[in-house]
Amino acid sequence: MTSTPWPNPFIEQRADPFIQYHNGVYYFIASVPEYDRLEIRQARTIEGLRKAKATVVWRKPDTGPMGELIWAPELHRIDNKWYIYFAAAHTRALDAQGMFRHRMYVLECTDADPLTGTWQEKGQFVTPLDSFALDATTFSHQGKQWYLWAQKDPDIAGNTNLYLAEMATPWSLKGKPVMLSKPEYDWECRGFMVNEGPAVIRHGERLFITYSASATDENYCLGLLWIDQAADPLNPDNWHKSARPVFTTSYPNKQYGPGHNSFTRTPEGKDVLVYHARNYTEIEGDPLYDPGRHTRLKYLEWDTDGMPLFGEPPADNP
Known part of the structure; x- marks a missing residue:
């Protein structure tokens, strides 16, 4: 449960990692330490992403709504087009409540290759609440396309809900x-009251959502929601929530704050957990600006009841 065939760290200084597999090609996108651009890597194998050249497909403007703190991009394929979902802050970075002025945005590429194609800004992804919002993902389910994200509700205590x-x-x-x-x-409220970074995976008769909780230091961890695949996902009563975190800091393995994950698969169909974590706890200043959150990979296993077994973050093995 703790072993991994990949070097650990897998890619250094890349937080919020996302790996997409499409037509025999793996694509990698993540937050960069400068929070100023979106870049994509591609390779025929997961291992090949480590050394693949990063191609910058978009840079933030100097001012305006997308002028600061480009966070947590995801690359998706919908209706034969490519889309990047990401969060960005206004250059007036804080609002009246002291929260970052992040909103969610979308880029579209109609070309076959997202690295060489032309990306167009589709603008802000507007939600009913005009408030701090980030970490959008999307998935197809029951013949519909769904949008899943984290956002602050001013009437609910804490930072973000799903x-x-x-x-x-x-x-x-x-x-x-x-x-x-x-x-x-x-465990969701240590440092900050946070539910963010949702990711979707299916197994058997269930659909699962992982999410990240607490502050982005060693308290960061993964929680889990699940639902029967035939149930109505818009009925909150149909969802189940784990009372305990499912993937947490491993002090013996010196892996701290594992979180903001995505999922991919090997060509043989084995599920892979993609996440970031630090290998130290001594963070100088704001953890947000510490570049030591590295991309890491491990196999995701399943028990006999069809529930995921995350194990613990494996130790560094470069």
Whole structure:
């Protein structure tokens, strides 16, 4: 459960990692330490992503709504087009409540190759709440395309909750969002009251959502939601939530704050957990600006009841 066939760290100084597999090619995108651009790598194998050249496909403007702190990009393929979902802050970085002025944005590429194709800004992904929002992902389920993200509700204590809604287009919502989870357990509220970074995986008759909780230091960890695949995902009562975190800091392995994950698969169909973690706890200044969150990989296993077994973050093995 703790072994991994990949070097650890897998890619250094890349937080919020996301790996997409499409037509025999793996694509990698993540937050860069400068928070100023979006770059993509591609390779025929997962291992090949380590040494693959990073191609910058978009840079932030100097001013305006997308002028600061480009966070947590994801690359998705919808209706034979490429989309990048990401969060960005206004150059007036803080709002009246002292929160970052992040909103979610979308880029579109209609060319076959997302590294050489032309990317167009589709603008802000607007939600009913005009508040701090980030970490969007999207997935197809029950014949519909869904949008899943983290956002601050001014009427709910804490920083961010998780919301789900059907999509009308790859850059707009259809219908009213529902809240799937908010910080409520102690392990979700250490340092900050946070549910963020959702990721989706299916197995058997269930659909699962992992998410990250607490501050981005050694308290950062993964929580888990799940639902029967046939159930209505817009009914919050159909969702189950683990009362305990499923992937946490390993002090024996010196892996701290594992979180903001995604999932991919090997060509043979084995599920792979993609995440970031630090190998130290001594952070100078704000953890947000510490570049030591490295991309890491490990196999995701399943128990006999069809529930995921995350194990613990394996030790560094460069």
